[in-house]
Amino acid sequence: MNTQLEKMKQKQECERRKRAAEEKHKEWVQKKREEERRERERKLSKEMAEKATKELEKMQLQEKAEEKEKERVAELQEKKARSEKIFKEWLHNARNKPRPLLYGYGFPHGKSAGLYFYYTYVVT
Incomplete structure (x- = not known):
């Protein structure tokens, strides 16, 4: 009877240990899943932050480009207005400028007035 009692105690002890091991395993699995979930959330939030940062940079660059384009157009219009003026x-x-003489060369009617010096002879 003592042996049966001892066997029963051993069996109960074995069952208790088995349940405790299963409980520990369940807790470990739950903790692991929780860690993985937190890791995924952290990764996702990090990716979202990076994406938002990139979008912000992209918007800033676009605004800068638009501003430069506006400046260029304004400068072009100013230049056009100045050149037109x-x-x-x-x-x-x-x-309103005085017109040049039709015959030119400083002689009346484009011909010399009687001085036939070879430097003054006009070739037409």
Whole structure:
């Protein structure tokens, strides 16, 4: 009877150890899954942060490019307006300029007035 009692105690002890081992295993698996879940969440949040940072940088670069384009267009318009103003001034001045003599060379009607020096002879 003592042996049966001892066997029963051993069996119960074995069952208790088995349940304790299963409990520990379940806790370990649960803890591992929790760690993996946290790791995935951390990775996901890190990726989202990187993505947001890249998007922000992209938007900033785009804004900068748009600003440069606006500056370039404004500069081009200013340059065009300035050149048009200068052209109009030139055109106005060209109308009011005295006309050159038709015959030129400083002689009346383009011919010398009787002095036939070889330096003054005009070849036409």
